[in-house]
Amino acid sequence: MPVLKGWRYVAVIGGLVGAIGIAIYPIIIDPMLNPDKYKKIQAVTRAxxxxxxxxxxxxxVWTDPFDRKKS
Known part of the structure; x- marks a missing residue:
């Protein structure tokens, strides 16, 4: 296997980082930036x-332990 030097090394590393970024975007980043779509899906499936x-x-059922009593 040839040793990668110079711009080829940068291209390979950049390609790996780009591929990881493309794979992570729809799984992690999109739900954090656009939660409304996922809230609607959850409301429909749990109706x-x-x-x-x-x-x-x-x-x-879970309740907020720091919720103040309304008096």
Missing amino acids: NIRQEDIQPGNMK
């Missing part, structure tokens, strides 16, 4: 699910 019915072991 008929009551969390109290599927909570394991009759555990209480």
